[in-house]
Amino acid sequence: MLLKIPKVLTPEELAQVRQLVLCADWADGRITAGSQSGSVKNNRQLPEELPAAQQARHIVSVALARNPQFVTGALPKSVYPPLFNRYSGGANFFGNHIDNAVRTHAATARHVRTDMSCTLFLSDAESYDGGELVVQDTYGEQRIKFAAGDLVMYPGTSVHRVEPVTRGERLACFFWVESMVRSDAQRRLLYDMDMAITALRRQNLALNNEPGQSPLSGERPEVVTLTGCYHNLLRMWADV
Ligand code: NI
Numbered sequence: 001m002l003l004k005i006p007k008v009l010t011p012e013e014l015a016q017v018r019q020l021v022l023c024a025d026w027a028d029g030r031i032t033a034g035s036q037s038g039s040v041k042n043n044r045q046l047p048e049e050l051p052a053a054q055q056a057r058h059i060v061s062v063a064l065a066r067n068p069q070f071v072t073g074a075l076p077k078s079v080y081p082p083l084f085n086r087y088s089g090g091a092n093f094f095g096n097h098i099d100n101a102v103r104t105h106a107a108t109a110r111h112v113r114t115d116m117s118c119t120l121f122l123s124d125a126e127s128y129d130g131g132e133l134v135v136q137d138t139y140g141e142q143r144i145k146f147a148a149g150d151l152v153m154y155p156g157t158s159v160h161r162v163e164p165v166t167r168g169e170r171l172a173c174f175f176w177v178e179s180m181v182r183s184d185a186q187r188r189l190l191y192d193m194d195m196a197i198t199a200l201r202r203q204n205l206a207l208n209n210e211p212g213q214s215p216l217s218g219e220r221p222e223v224v225t226l227t228g229c230y231h232n233l234l235r236m237w238a239d240v
Helices: 012-022 051-065 068-074 184-208 221-237
Strands: 001-007 075-080 083-087 093-097 102-105 110-113 114-122 133-137 140-144 149-153 160-162 165-167 170-179
Touching: 001 068, 012 051, 051 083, 051 170, 068 075, 068 133, 068 149, 068 184, 075 110, 110 170, 133 149, 184 221
Parallel strands: none
Antiparallel strands: 001 149, 075 170, 083 170, 093 160, 102 110, 114 149, 114 170, 133 140, 133 160
């Protein structure tokens, strides 16, 4: 499942993150690459131990935790602390690769299985040319370039690349999620079900609030049953 999550950061948070990371000292992007991806990686990356990286990471982490679409789409068990990269000038692309299956966070020695890869766009889309995230899936290639503050989440199993940036600069935050539900197909089913139940509840609420309707004493029984089915599927599939 490839999921767009708009407006993960508020304009204020976006400005804060940009200011923090752009003033810091950047390094060669190969600091976190494996040997195959390192051979096609040509960008810059913010060393994760820098104070600016830690502060920016905190802002993103708080924003993710409060975002219902991220939580229901990822069902996160563990999130790799967000990293930052930039593409411009002579360091402007990242060729086809698949992200390492397991990332080990250096500071904590914690392992994160990369069920999902996420990119949070930090540059205004009009401010640079190229820089599309291209993700290969069974429907063909998806070319992704979202507004600043929007996030894309895609299966960690996908071959992907970042096209060369030919004008301006592409600044982004990226990270991986280990999900409570390992299977992409199961996560998708749960996500669709959750979204449909939420829409049904909203419709019911609107009906209940129409003039002449007596105040309801709780949810409709069908919604209760479907919500129960969701949780029972999650109980069957979740590994926590
Ligand atoms: Ni990658």
